[in-house]
Amino acid sequence: MARSLKAADKGRNLSNFLCFAVYSANLAFGRAYKPLLDKVGLTYTQYIALVALSDEDEQTVSALGEKLFLESNTLTPILKKLEQTGYLKRHRDPADERQVRISLTPAGRKLIEQDLGESLREASGLGDEFPVVQKTVSRLRDNLLRNTQAGDEKKR
Amino acid sequence: MARSLKAADKGRNLSNFLCFAVYSANLAFGRAYKPLLDKVGLTYTQYIALVALSDEDEQTVSALGEKLFLESNTLTPILKKLEQTGYLKRHRDPADERQVRISLTPAGRKLIEQDLGESLREASGLGDEFPVVQKTVSRLRDNLLRNTQAGDEKKR
DNA sequence: TCCGATTAGATCGGATACGATTTATTTTCT
DNA sequence: AGAAAATAAATCGTATCCGATCTAATCGGA
Numbered sequence: 001m002a003r004s005l006k007a008a009d010k011g012r013n014l015s016n017f018l019c020f021a022v023y024s025a026n027l028a029f030g031r032a033y034k035p036l037l038d039k040v041g042l043t044y045t046q047y048i049a050l051v052a053l054s055d056e057d058e059q060t061v062s063a064l065g066e067k068l069f070l071e072s073n074t075l076t077p078i079l080k081k082l083e084q085t086g087y088l089k090r091h092r093d094p095a096d097e098r099q100v101r102i103s104l105t106p107a108g109r110k111l112i113e114q115d116l117g118e119s120l121r122e123a124s125g126l127g128d129e130f131p132v133v134q135k136t137v138s139r140l141r142d143n144l145l146r147n148t149q150a151g152d153e154k155k156r
Numbered sequence: 157m158a159r160s161l162k163a164a165d166k167g168r169n170l171s172n173f174l175c176f177a178v179y180s181a182n183l184a185f186g187r188a189y190k191p192l193l194d195k196v197g198l199t200y201t202q203y204i205a206l207v208a209l210s211d212e213d214e215q216t217v218s219a220l221g222e223k224l225f226l227e228s229n230t231l232t233p234i235l236k237k238l239e240q241t242g243y244l245k246r247h248r249d250p251a252d253e254r255q256v257r258i259s260l261t262p263a264g265r266k267l268i269e270q271d272l273g274e275s276l277r278e279a280s281g282l283g284d285e286f287p288v289v290q291k292t293v294s295r296l297r298d299n300l301l302r303n304t305q306a307g308d309e310k311k312r
Numbered sequence: 313t314c315c316g317a318t319t320a321g322a323t324c325g326g327a328t329a330c331g332a333t334t335t336a337t338t339t340t341c342t
Numbered sequence: 343a344g345a346a347a348a349t350a351a352a353t354c355g356t357a358t359c360c361g362a363t364c365t366a367a368t369c370g371g372a
Contacts, residue, residue, distance in 0.1 A: 013207075013210075013211060014204075014207055014208050014211070014223060015290075015294065016290070017204075017207065017273065017290075018277075018280065018282075018286065018289060018290045018293070019185040019189065019204070019273060019276070020204055020207070021289075021290050021293040021294045021297065022178060022181050022182050022185055022293055023182055023185065023200075023204060024224070024225050024294075024297050025178050025182075025293050025294070025296050025297040025300070026178050026179055026181075026182040027225050027226075027297075027359080028225070028296075028297040028298075028300040028301050028306060029175040029178055029179065029300060030359085030360090031300075031301070031304070031305075031306035031360095032300045032301075032304040032305075032306050033175065034305075034306070034360095035304070035305045043326095043327065043328080044179075044328090045327080045328060045329090046327090046328095048170075048173075048175070048176055048179060051169075051170055051173060051176070052170050054169075055169060055170070060350080060351095061350070061351060061352095062349090062350065062351080067170060068180070069180050069183050069184070070183075070328095070329075070330090071329090071330075071351095072350070072351045072352065072353095073329080073330060073331080073332090073351090073352075073353080073354090074328065074329050074330070075351090076351065076352055076353085077327080077328080077352090077353095078327085078328075081327085096337075096338070096349095096350085097336075097337055097338085097350095098336070098337045098338065098349065098350040098351070099337095099349095099350060099351080100350080100351065100352095117173065117175060120175070120300070120304070121174075122303070123299060123300055123303035123304050124174065124296055124299055124300060124303075125295070125296070125299030125300075125303060126174075126292075126295075126296060126299070129292070130174065133174060133177075133292055133293070133296065134171075134172070134173075134174045134177050135177075136282075136285070136289055136292075137174070137177040137178055137181050137289070137293065138171065138177045138180075138181070139281070139282075140181050140184075140280055140281070140282060140289065141177065141180050141181040141183075141184040142184075143279060143280055143281030143282070144181070144184040144185060144187075144188045144276070144279055144280060144281075145184050145187070145188075147278070147279035147280075147281060148187070148188040148191070148276070148279050149187075149188075149190075149191045150184060150187030150188050150190070183329080186329080186330090187330095190330095199356095199357065199358080200358090201357080201358060201359090202357090202358095216320080216321095217320070217321065217322095218319090218320065218321085226358095226359075226360090227321095227359095227360080228320070228321045228322065229321090229322080229323080229324090229359080229360065229361080229362090230358070230359050230360070231321090232321065232322055232323085233322090233323095233357080233358080234357085234358075237357085252319095252320085252367075252368075253320095253366080253367055253368090254319065254320040254321070254366070254367050254368070255319095255320060255321080255367095256320080256321065256322095
């Protein structure tokens with residue numbers, strides 16, 4: 001019954017890569033959210049950005065980027081699109097014209113109140129493990145950023 | 157000691173979103189791999205594709221796509237790039253000219269043998285949990301695909 | 313057999329990620 | 343005060359993802 005030691009057992013097949021599990025789970029989340037988000041005309045990333053913005057009004061682009069692990073090169077186009085769609089407003093901070101402050105509009109806030117992802121809690125099939133997995137994966141992320149060059153610019 | 161019920165406690169702040177944990181962990185993996193992959197001139201997705209190809213020679217694009225949860229619209233450009241770089245070869249199947257067969261070159265196989273991700277096992281900080289998390293996240297992915305519209309076209 | 317349906321890849325357009333650079337503003341240092 | 347350094351956001355080019363469409367090859371039924 002024990003399998004012989006073929007190439008696949010050397011630890012290099014896909015299922016042995018944690019990075020692939022995370023990569024593909026992320027794709028799966030994107031697809032699971034798609035039908036829900038299509039109804040409100042949002043993409044997955046746009047939705048996540050709105051959730052982060054619901055924390056607090058008048059956040060700057062970099063503060064938001066810190067929560068989302070993204071920078072202005074990625075965020076600026078997304079925020080401009082969300083402004084066009086009417087879910088948020090952007091304006092330069094009069095006290096420091098370099099910064100752009102972002103706030104949800106009532107429409108944006110209303111959208112977040114709907115808790116679109118709730119139905120996916122069941123679809124995850126994790127049951128009581130749900131919060132544990134959440135914390136574990138978050139810890140994994142933080143460890144990776146801390147223990148690799150990925151977080152180096154922060155340390156300087 | 158108990159916090160009062162503010163907006164953040166209603167379950168909609170970022171840290172309560174499993175999808176965000178997965179999303180950001182995936183970003184973190186991409187950044188952790190980046191310095192390693194830069195040395196061999198590969199991107200994160202290209203590397204994952206090579207790992208999947210190391211399973212077996214002469215895979216078709218759709219067979220590879222099934223492993224990676226991707227389709228030809230995403231894979232074709234990546235595979236063409238990897239062919240240019242010299243890590244794989246593509247050729248039409250003479251028995252069915254619709255299909256393209258893909259195999260690693262010796263250079264591609266040599267690259268995979270190096271086990272580039274090994275050092276990240278420690279950086280993940282998961283210790284003995286590593287294989288458990290791997291399985292749990294894979295299960296999460298499979299459940300999401302099965303329990304949502306995301307996997308619907310497969311059922312028809 | 314032959315024509316419509318199916319299948320496998322490829323192509324195209326829109327939306328992220330991200331390194332590198334640019335612009336505008338503010339801070340710092342003398 | 344004034345020039346250099348630092349900072350915040352935006353811009354640009356490359357590489358994914360993905361829906362929709364296209365093309366070429368194969369299959370299937372009357």
